[in-house]
Amino acid sequence: MLKELSIRNFAIIEDLTVSFSNGLTVLTGETGAGKSIIIDAVHLLAGGRGNSEFIRHGARKAELGGLFQISSSLHPVHKKLEEAGIEIEEDTIILRRDLHDTGKSICRVNGKLVPLSVLRDIGASLIDIHGQHENQELMDEKQHIYLLDHFAEEQLAPIQEVYSSQYEEYRSLKRELASISIDEQLMAQRIDLYQFQMKELEDAKLRLGEEDELLDERRRLMNFNKIFERSNEAYEAIQGESKGLDWIGNAMGALEDAAKVDDQFKEASEAVTTAFYALQDAAHQVKNVLDELEFDPARLNEVEQRLALFQNLKRKYGSTIEEILAYYDKIKTELNELLNRDEILQVKERKVLEMESALQELAVQLTAIRKNAAHHLSEAIMAELRELHMEKAKFIVNFDELSFFDANGKDQVIFYISTNVGEPPKSLPKIASGGELSRMMLALKTIFSSSNGITSIIFDEVDTGVSGRVAQAIAEKIAAISINSQVLCISHLPQVAAMADHHYFIKKEVNHDRTFTSLLEIDTKARIEEVSRMMSGAEITDLTLQHATELLKMANARKKQMK
Numbered sequence: 001m002l003k004e005l006s007i008r009n010f011a012i013i014e015d016l017t018v019s020f021s022n023g024l025t026v027l028t029g030e031t032g033a034g035k036s037i038i039i040d041a042v043h044l045l046a047g048g049r050g051n052s053e054f055i056r057h058g059a060r061k062a063e064l065g066g067l068f069q070i071s072s073s074l075h076p077v078h079k080k081l082e083e084a085g086i087e088i089e090e091d092t093i094i095l096r097r098d099l100h101d102t103g104k105s106i107c108r109v110n111g112k113l114v115p116l117s118v119l120r121d122i123g124a125s126l127i128d129i130h131g132q133h134e135n136q137e138l139m140d141e142k143q144h145i146y147l148l149d150h151f152a153e154e155q156l157a158p159i160q161e162v163y164s165s166q167y168e169e170y171r172s173l174k175r176e177l178a179s180i181s182i183d184e185q186l187m188a189q190r191i192d193l194y195q196f197q198m199k200e201l202e203d204a205k206l207r208l209g210e211e212d213e214l215l216d217e218r219r220r221l222m223n224f225n226k227i228f229e230r231s232n233e234a235y236e237a238i239q240g241e242s243k244g245l246d247w248i249g250n251a252m253g254a255l256e257d258a259a260k261v262d263d264q265f266k267e268a269s270e271a272v273t274t275a276f277y278a279l280q281d282a283a284h285q286v287k288n289v290l291d292e293l294e295f296d297p298a299r300l301n302e303v304e305q306r307l308a309l310f311q312n313l314k315r316k317y318g319s320t321i322e323e324i325l326a327y328y329d330k331i332k333t334e335l336n337e338l339l340n341r342d343e344i345l346q347v348k349e350r351k352v353l354e355m356e357s358a359l360q361e362l363a364v365q366l367t368a369i370r371k372n373a374a375h376h377l378s379e380a381i382m383a384e385l386r387e388l389h390m391e392k393a394k395f396i397v398n399f400d401e402l403s404f405f406d407a408n409g410k411d412q413v414i415f416y417i418s419t420n421v422g423e424p425p426k427s428l429p430k431i432a433s434g435g436e437l438s439r440m441m442l443a444l445k446t447i448f449s450s451s452n453g454i455t456s457i458i459f460d461e462v463d464t465g466v467s468g469r470v471a472q473a474i475a476e477k478i479a480a481i482s483i484n485s486q487v488l489c490i491s492h493l494p495q496v497a498a499m500a501d502h503h504y505f506i507k508k509e510v511n512h513d514r515t516f517t518s519l520l521e522i523d524t525k526a527r528i529e530e531v532s533r534m535m536s537g538a539e540i541t542d543l544t545l546q547h548a549t550e551l552l553k554m555a556n557a558r559k560k561q562m563k
Helices: 035-045 077-083 116-126 141-151 153-180 184-204 210-222 224-239 244-261 263-292 297-317 321-339 341-387 434-448 468-481 494-498 524-536 542-562
Strands: 002-010 013-019 024-029 061-069 092-100 105-109 112-114 127-131 394-406 409-418 456-460 486-490 502-511 514-521
Touching: 002 035, 013 035, 013 514, 024 035, 024 494, 035 061, 035 092, 035 127, 035 456, 035 486, 077 116, 092 116, 105 116, 112 116, 116 127, 141 153, 141 341, 141 409, 141 434, 153 341, 184 297, 184 321, 210 224, 210 297, 224 244, 224 263, 244 263, 297 321, 321 341, 341 394, 341 409, 341 434, 341 468, 434 468, 468 486, 468 494, 468 542, 494 524, 494 542, 502 524, 524 542
Parallel strands: 024 486, 024 502, 127 456, 456 486
Antiparallel strands: 002 013, 002 061, 061 092, 092 105, 105 112, 394 409, 502 514
């Protein structure tokens, strides 16, 4: 759950830190006080899109931070943290995001810098934000199959795993088949091109390491005069007319005689003796090289031509000899496939048919499990909707069979609903009103909240546009969801505020021509006053206070029954 949220220099919030607990936390306050700004901050903290416009006027950056406590070692966020190379200590996760006025965004998870995509992926496992206009999953028909699969996850997962593995292999094989299935003219052109390229590379007789050898040889040939002069000078100094070695020989003999009568000269004698023989060996080596040194202009020209050939091939086939040889192996394989296309096509086509047969069997099993789950899901949703005073609603999961395989099998799943007696069910996104979508979403959240693993669920004014008994039903449904998941809810409904386990009041003040937002957890007396204000508007009377007190008592009694 979200244990602590800190916001600094974000919109009209200068500096705000708040701690949250389990259960249902409701945030209330007057319009414009900054309730939705807090939700915006959480949204950005979880990886949502942000820009410099969120930064408080006069500040250089906005700072957002959130501390989350994870109670289960099986929580899906653990895998995502592991994939990102992020360590977790004491089941604590700290998200941090800084928005700079330059437009740059810096994200950290447990102190480690991460890309925004990683923050978004981890945030999605921790926070589920729903606003009055944000029922995307319900409004997007493509998402309906994933909602159904989540409901049937336990039965579906083993077969889905096998299907997914075979489907990826099938897609890869289809891509290979498509690359081979080209028209005759294009095939002939490609064969000619590959044959020309292979001959050019074969004639070049490339060998790994040859380029480095030729570069060394070119360097020696281009510096022949310098090499000859300096090596000859060295030889003459050691064993030529300069008699360098002779003088060292004299020193060696003298020190040997001195060492025979005085041990103090023994170490020096040995050093000079070693140096004499080392210089003698070096002189022989230099002499041997000098005797073989011969400048060959023709060889230099050959080396230059060979190196020029390498550069020409690099421009065409790769930046290194290794890449060029790898390209040769690649086109050799592709040429073989083109020359033997018909035979390879037949083999791959047979394999595709075999895989389609296997996928079909798995897809049939997936469909059977989904249809069984759809029946139970429909009953569960209609039961929830009845509690939300949509007694006449009829919900069904509509199945259509695709003519092709996709990542989910061959099922197209769309939620259908009828909210009025006598009207046939139609696609939910096309006919449901905003209030009906909110109640549908609450029904789904109630069904999924005990198993979806989300740490915190946030509702941002999802109760807008309802009142009376529907408002009470929505309040109880949100409270029911909070039994299994921490719920943070911004609401204008007194019924929802009354069901809160924790109630925060958001206040906006103007001080020295600047606007400031503060957040305060209110006690029982203040709660009565706030619920009273929500019921009547700005004016609080004895009667509204009595009504608010009664509403809170009823809410407490209802919560005890629910738990």
